[in-house]
Amino acid sequence: MNYKLYSDVILLCNLPEEGLYADDIGTVVKQHHLEGLETGYRVELFDLLGNIVAVATLPGTYLRSSTRADKPTVSLVN
Template sequence: MDFQLYTDVVLVRDVVEDNLRVGDIGTVVERHDVPGLETGYSVEFFDMLGSTIAVVTLPGSMLRAPTHGDIPSVRRDAVTI
C-alpha cells in the first residue's frame, strides 16, 4: 500500500524495542524509496497528550490504513505508571 505524508496509519506488528504494539496509530512523516527494496516510511507515534513517544522507520508491510471498523483505544505504557 502507498501512504501519503501526514496521514494516519495503523501498526500491524509489534515493535518491541520501541514499546509499540499492533493497533497503535501513527502519522507518516517521511517516505523512503530504495530501488529493489520495499518502500519504507518514517512514522511518528504520539501519546494522548500529543507528545512524541517514538519515530520509527518501518516497511510498508508493517502498516495499514485505518478503516471505519477500527475503534481507537487507550493502553497505559508499562514503563510510565
C-alpha cells in the same frame, strides 16, 4: 500499499524493542524509496494527549491505513 505524507496509519505488529505494539496509531512523515527494496515510511506515533512517543522507520508491510471502523485503544506504557 503506498501511504501519503501525513496520513494516519495503524501498526500491524509488535515491536517491543521500540516500545511499539500492534494497533498503535501514527502519522506518516516521510517516505523512503530505495530501488529493489520495499518502500519504508518514517512514522511518528503519539499518545492520546498528542505527545510524540516514538519515531520509527518501518516497511509498508508493518502498516495499514486507518478506517472508519477503527477506535483508539489504550495501552499503559511504563
